Amino acid sequence: MTLGLGEAEWAALTLSLKVSAWAVAISLPPAVAVAWVLARKRFPGKALLSAMVHLPLVLPPVVTGYLLLLTFGTNGFVGRVLADWGIVLAFRWTGAALAAGIMGFPLMVRAIRLAIEAVDPKLEAAAETLGAGRAARFRTVTLPLIAPGILAGVVLGFAKAMGEFGATITFVANIPGETQTLPSAVYAFLQVPGGEAAAIRLVVLAIVVALGAVLVSEWLARRVARRIGQEAPR
Amino acid sequence: MSLSVEIGHRFPGLDLDVAFEAGAGVTALFGPSGAGKSSVVNAIAGLLRPDAGRIALADTVLFDAAQGVHLPAARRRIGYVFQDGRLFPHMRVGANIEYGARFAPGGLDRAEMKRVVALLGLEALLVRRPGTLSGGEKQRVALARAWLSRPRLLLMDEPLAALDEPRKDEIFPYLERLRDVAQVPIVYVSHNLAEVARLADDLVVMQRGQVVLSGRAEAVLSDPKALPLVGIREAGAILPAHVAEHGTDGLSRLTLSGGELLLPGVVAPEGSTIRLRVLAQDVLLSKAAPEGLSSHNVLPVVVLALHRGMGPGVAVQLRAGEDVFLARITQRAATEMGLEPGMTCFAILNATAIPRGSIGGAAGVSPG
Numbered sequence: 001m002t003l004g005l006g007e008a009e010w011a012a013l014t015l016s017l018k019v020s021a022w023a024v025a026i027s028l029p030p031a032v033a034v035a036w037v038l039a040r041k042r043f044p045g046k047a048l049l050s051a052m053v054h055l056p057l058v059l060p061p062v063v064t065g066y067l068l069l070l071t072f073g074t075n076g077f078v079g080r081v082l083a084d085w086g087i088v089l090a091f092r093w094t095g096a097a098l099a100a101g102i103m104g105f106p107l108m109v110r111a112i113r114l115a116i117e118a119v120d121p122k123l124e125a126a127a128e129t130l131g132a133g134r135a136a137r138f139r140t141v142t143l144p145l146i147a148p149g150i151l152a153g154v155v156l157g158f159a160k161a162m163g164e165f166g167a168t169i170t171f172v173a174n175i176p177g178e179t180q181t182l183p184s185a186v187y188a189f190l191q192v193p194g195g196e197a198a199a200i201r202l203v204v205l206a207i208v209v210a211l212g213a214v215l216v217s218e219w220l221a222r223r224v225a226r227r228i229g230q231e232a233p234r
Numbered sequence: 235m236s237l238s239v240e241i242g243h244r245f246p247g248l249d250l251d252v253a254f255e256a257g258a259g260v261t262a263l264f265g266p267s268g269a270g271k272s273s274v275v276n277a278i279a280g281l282l283r284p285d286a287g288r289i290a291l292a293d294t295v296l297f298d299a300a301q302g303v304h305l306p307a308a309r310r311r312i313g314y315v316f317q318d319g320r321l322f323p324h325m326r327v328g329a330n331i332e333y334g335a336r337f338a339p340g341g342l343d344r345a346e347m348k349r350v351v352a353l354l355g356l357e358a359l360l361v362r363r364p365g366t367l368s369g370g371e372k373q374r375v376a377l378a379r380a381w382l383s384r385p386r387l388l389l390m391d392e393p394l395a396a397l398d399e400p401r402k403d404e405i406f407p408y409l410e411r412l413r414d415v416a417q418v419p420i421v422y423v424s425h426n427l428a429e430v431a432r433l434a435d436d437l438v439v440m441q442r443g444q445v446v447l448s449g450r451a452e453a454v455l456s457d458p459k460a461l462p463l464v465g466i467r468e469a470g471a472i473l474p475a476h477v478a479e480h481g482t483d484g485l486s487r488l489t490l491s492g493g494e495l496l497l498p499g500v501v502a503p504e505g506s507t508i509r510l511r512v513l514a515q516d517v518l519l520s521k522a523a524p525e526g527l528s529s530h531n532v533l534p535v536v537v538l539a540l541h542r543g544m545g546p547g548v549a550v551q552l553r554a555g556e557d558v559f560l561a562r563i564t565q566r567a568a569t570e571m572g573l574e575p576g577m578t579c580f581a582i583l584n585a586t587a588i589p590r591g592s593i594g595g596a597a598g599v600s601p602g
Contacts, residue, residue, distance in 0.1 A: 126320035128307040129279050130383045131337030136308075140333070144324045227324065 009202055011177050012185035013209075019093055019181055020161035023101035024108075024154055031105060031153060035112035040121075056167075057106040065170025068099055072171070095172040096179050100164040104157035111156055115149020116142070147224050155217040162209065182206055237261075237387055237419055241277050241287035241297075250274070250284070250443040259435035260413050260420045262451070264427065264464070270443040271423045275389045278421065279314050280307030291387055308337070313385030313418075317392040319372035321364035327375050328360035334382035342382070350378050353415070354408050370401040374408055381412070388416065391423045402429075409433060427468040431455060431511045439463050456558035458541030458549035461514065466547065470513035471559035477502050492554025493533040495583065514549065517561035518582040521571055531583040537575055540568060548573075552581055 005013070038050055056064050072079040073090045082089065089095035119142055127137045143150075165183040172179040174188055186202045189195035240253040250270045254261075263271045276282035278289055280296065283304050289297040291312070296305050313334075321330050331351065335342035351357055354374045364372060373393050380388060393409070394402045413420060413433060424430050430437060430451070437454040439447040446463055447454050454460055456471040475488040477500060486500035488510070495510070502508045524532055535552040542548050548568045550561045561581060573579075 120320075122316070122318070122320055123322060125281050125307070126314070126316060127322075127333075128281070129310075129312060129314040130334055130379065131308050131311065133306075133308045133337075136337065140336075141322060 005201065005205075006198065008176055008180075008185065009198060009205070012180050012182050012202065013205060015093060015096075015177070015180065016162055016182040017209075019096045019100055020158050022094075022097040023104060023161040024157045026097065027101035027105050027108060027157060028150075028154065031108040031157075032112055032150065035109045035116055038109070039113045039116035053109050054106045056103050061103065061164070061166025062170050064102065065099060065167035068095070068102070068167065068171040072098065089172075091172050091175060091179060093172075093178055096168050096181060097161075099167040099171045100161035101157075103164050103167055104160035107156040107160055108153035111153035112146065112149050115146035115152075118149075119145045144227075147227075148221055151217065151220055151224060155213065159210065159213060162206075162213075182209075235292045235386060235419060237278070237421070238288075238290050239274065239278060241274070241284040241289060243273065243277070243282070243284040243286070245270075245273070245443075248273075248443045252440065252443070252445050253287075254438045254445055254448050256419050256421055256436065256438075258419055260422050260433050261436040261438060262430040262434035263421060263423045263438050263440060264430050264434075265425065265440035267425055268442075269440040271425075271440055272391050274440075275314070275391050275421060275423055278387070279312050279389055280305060280310045294386075311338075311384070311386050313380035313383050313388040315373070315376050315380050315388070315390040315393045317395050319364075319369075319376045319396075321367075321372055321375055321379075323364055325364075326360065327356065327362050327364065327367070330364065330375055331356070331360075331378045331382060334379035335384075338382065338384045340384070347382060350381050353411055354378050368401070369397045370405045373397070373405055377408065377412060385418060387418055388420045389423075390420065392425070393422075394426070394429060395424075406432065427464050427470075428511070431470070431472045432509065452558070456551060456560055458539055458551050458560060461541065461549045461560065461562065462543055466545075466562060467515065468513075469549075469560060469562070470511050470516070471557075473510045473512060473557045473559060475508055475510045477504050477506050477508060479504055490533070490554065491556040492535070495533075496530045512559050512583055514560040514562040516583065517552075517559070519550065519552075519561055519563060519567075519571065519573070520580045520582060523580055524582060527582065529582055533581050533583065535579060535581045537573055537577045537579065539575055540573060554581065 034053060038046065069090060070076050072082070072095065074080070074083055074088065079090060089098055123141055123145070124137050127141045132140060163183060164181070165187070168179070168181060169184055174180050174184045180188065182202060182205070186199050189199040189202065235258070237256040239256070241250065243250040248268070248270055250273055252270070252274055263274060265271055273282055277284045277297070284297065284299065286299045287297070288295070288299065295301070295303050296310055297303060322333065325333065331347065332342055335347065351360070354377055356374060356378055359367065359371060359375065364375070367375065376393070394405060397405065410433065422433060434451040437448065437451040438445055439454065439460065441463065447457065447460055452472055461469045473490055475490050475495065478487040478489050480486045480500070481496070484498050485496040486498070488495045488497055488500070500508065533554040535554045538551040538553050538558065540548055540550055542565065546565050547562050548565050550563060550568070550573060552559055552561055
């Protein structure tokens with residue numbers, strides 16, 4: 001057995017990394033915003049918003065994928081509008097990124113929300129009395145303090161995106177070089193006779209990438225914790 | 235620069251209705267827990283928006299319910315030292331202090347920072363994490379941070395309440411220095427009368443959301459009506475005294491407007507002026523000049539007023555020279571002595587009973 005990768009396998013790996021990175025990058029700002037609203041605000045319909053955010057976590061991924069297709073497909077009500085502007089998501093890698101981002105969204109919101117809830121609002125009030133406006137308070141006090149939570153959310157979201165299969169294959173199918181991510185490729189290789197060797201190579205690759213991501217995130221988490229003084233004895 | 239506060243706010247279980255003025259120096263908001271003191275300073279800082287009223291600092295209107303004015307806290311330029319310090323855990327001490335100047339007009343002035351750091355004795359702490367500081371050190375850092383924001387008014391909400399007695403004694407000299415160099419009014423919240431007596435120039439006594447007494451600290455603390463409000467055990471006047479000389483036997487000779495006292499444990503240098511706290515229950519009265527007494531501290535006094543309360547005690551307001559203070563004696567003793575306003579008699583102050591911590595140092599005294 002060789003670990004020398006074929007073109008299709010390399011394509012699947014790089015595509016998965018690209019899709020996951022974009023998925024996290026695009027869903028992070030709204031995840032922070034929604035986490036903030038859920039952690040700090042009180043309003044009617046908050047439970048509903050929370051349920052909506054968690055929906056991708058509890059729905060069968062195929063259902064989410066199909067709903068995406070209905071919405072963002074070329075004939076979907078959003079997809080049609082986007083198509084007029086030249087933006088097509090269905091059966092494109094951008095659609096894979098959208099699907100992966102939506103599937104990882106609840107995990108990111110959850111991690112970041114817990115971090116925001118752990119920040120003492122009194123610290124923000126102290127910054128306010130020192131002249132820091134709303135944006136400055138967030139940037140100088142809240143954001144550094146929730147950095148570990150954001151990091152955890154990013155790692156979770158990235159891992160979810162790397163492993164996303166059901167919604168992706170439903171929404172953007174399994175087109176080599178365009179939408180064939182790592183899990184889709186494993187699935188595809190298993191469907192053809194003699195594809196096991198390639199599938200196993202991809203499985204090993206997936207394990208290496210996952211382990212690497214976990215190790216890097218642990219190291220980052222330790223660094224961030226040290227920087228914000230959470231290790232210091234009380 | 236003076237602060238004028240007149241606010242009303244309805245909390246569940248507490249109706250806040252407060253009006254007072256705070257000028258130069260330290261104005262203490264004194265009262266039991268739950269009296270609404272913290273809510274008042276939060277309203278001044280802009281962290282609480284009252285239902286009604288008006289708050290103005292010099293000619294800046296900070297809050298006016300009728301006009302719909304509510305200046306955001308970030309734009310009020312009011313320094314706030316919280317009971318729990320509230321240092322930013324992700325910044326070192328130096329960065330915490332610099333944060334104070336970050337949004338201040340003119341930004342950070344290194345020379346000013348150096349001066350404040352030296353004044354509060356923080357040189358050795360600058361690279362430490364807030365989590366590694368003691369309670370007293372945290373409060374000193376919080377003072378420096380608030381100070382560097384160039385506030386037009388400084389609020390302190392029980393800054394010493396979380397500290398034990400030795401730590402309080404450690405931080406007091408710094409507070410007194412700050413008070414003496416501060417060009418801005420300070421509003422100091424406390425439920426501890428010893429602190430208030432040591433620091434306050436003016437005193438606002440609050441109870442259940444209302445101001446029940448206010449005025450110069452000496453006047454309020456020597457007002458018999460204040461006795462039940464501040465607690466019989468804690469009640470006592472503050473008297474200014476001049477340190478005439480330190481004796482070789484450990485006693486210092488202090489001159490007051492109405493006589494002389496000999497006290498141990500006075501650390502202020504000769505020639506300086508200090509505050510004495512004379513607890514009402516540590517003052518005895520005698521109709522005749524006492525002789526053969528173990529105490530040297532006898533002042534001739536004039537009885538100004540008697541205030542009979544609910545219990546067996548009587549608060550007697552006395553004047554020695556220009557100073558007014560209180561004695562708390564029993565109803566029966568007052569009757570037997572035939573005490574009435576205008577009478578002259580002698581007050582015996584048990585000097586050793588005056589706690590060491592209540593002898594406030596004068597400006598410029600080095601701590602410890």
